[in-house]
Amino acid sequence: MSLRRFLPDNFTLCLIASVITASLLPCRGGAAVAFDGLTNLAIALLFFLHGAKLSREAVIAGVTNWRLHLTVLASTFVLFPLLGLLLKPLLLPLVTPALYVGILFLCTLPSTVQSSIAFTSIARGNVPAAVCSASASSLIGIVVTPLLTGLMVQAHGQGGLSWHSVGAIVLQLFVPFVAGQIAQRWIGGWVQRHRPLIGLVDQGSILLVVYTAFSAAVLQGLWKQLPLPVLGGLLIVNAVLLAIALLATRYGSRALGFDREDEITIVFCGSKKSLASGIPIANLLFPAPMLGMIVLPIMLFHQMQLMTCAVLARRYARRAEARREVANGQTVIAER
Incomplete structure (x- = not known):
């Protein structure tokens, strides 16, 4: 087994570089204001392009498999939030209260789009259903994630978020997305032809947010509040959440009677969280x-x-190839 599959990708290395840069050279004063303005513009452009990129035809084509989509959405927006709350006695001793709020926020996020579809394809799963489920999750998350976060933070006893701010957030994200959907008839083809450029905007906006976020946190003494044992505890918490989600989606889909291709789609769409x-x-x-x-x-x-999903996808693919070889061998024997 090659070690390269366990190494971080280039984007993850850029994220690490952004954190290191923010730790050594945090932006402050006028530079911080400028970066905040640039970040807000980048986020608006990001959601506008997501709206222009999302194919309504692909969503309509896969929407008939409603049991699968409901299962994925239940894992994303019901199972994960319940885990975050019910496992509080286990999770909270491992991390700080502020990090636990971050974990609750993680539990409310939608599924990824690109990587969920890619892993489903590698594993020989139901790709059209993955396109529909992942896209629907991303769209629904614009509204549901802020609302769930407000409810869960209140349940955690942190005072919660004002519904006015939640509404403003939904408006800031949803309006650019809808504008992108409206403009899709004119720019949708251009967006599809320039996916690498769109990817640069996608990743660039995230790197901007990470740099500004960690700059502000470093100035507030982030690393003094985050000793190595707490960081190790956070890794354990993430591993526990991911393991439970993978097991629940795998065996839950089997218990619900889904076939192998749909099981793969549920596993890779229902266990992921979108950075x-x-x-x-x-x-x-x-x-x-x-x-x-x-x-x-x-x-x-x-x-x-x-x-983790890279390893699982290749394992599913090997099993699919083995089944195909067995089926072809049986066909040859039957013909003889």
């Missing part, structure tokens, strides 16, 4: 001094889910 949606939403939802602690869990979870 691309999470960091912009966190930037709009939480005050700057909290952002470093809030986004750290999703940054670590992002890399953990990529490495």
Whole structure:
């Protein structure tokens, strides 16, 4: 087994570089104001392009498999939040209260789009259903994630978020997205032809948010509040959440009678959390001094889910090839 599959990708290395830069050279004063303005513009552009990129035809084509989509959404927006709350006695002793709020936020995030579809394809799963489920999750998350976060933070006893701010956040994210959907008829083809450029905007906006978030957190003494044992505890918490989600989606889909291809789609769409949606939403939802602690869990979870799902996808693919070879052998014998 090659060690390269366990190494971080280039984007993860850029995230680490952003955190290191913010730790050594945090932006402050006028530079911080300028970066905040640039970040807000980048986030608006990000959601506008997501709206222009999302194919309504793909969603309509896969929407008939409603049992699968409901199962994925239940895992994303019901199972994960329940785990975050019910496992509080186990999780809270391992991390700080601020990091636990970040974990609760992680539990409310939508599924990823690109990587969920990619892993489903590698594993020989139901790709059209993955496109529909992941896209629907991303869209629904614009509204549901801020609302769930407000409810869960209140349940945690942190005073909660004002519904006015939640509504403003939904408006800031949803309006650019709808504008992108409206403009899709004119620019949708251009967006599809320039996916690498769109990817640069996608990743660039996230790196901007990470830099500004960690700059503010470092100025507030982030690393003094985050000793190595707490960081180790956060890794354990993320591993526990991911393991439970993977097991629940795998065996739950089997118990519900889904076939192998649909099981693969449920596993890879229902266990993932979106860094691309999470960091912009966190930037709009939480005050700057909290952002470093809030986004750290999703940054670590992002890399953990990529490495784990890469291994699982290849394992599913090998089993599919083995089944195909057995089936072909049986066909040859029958013909003889």
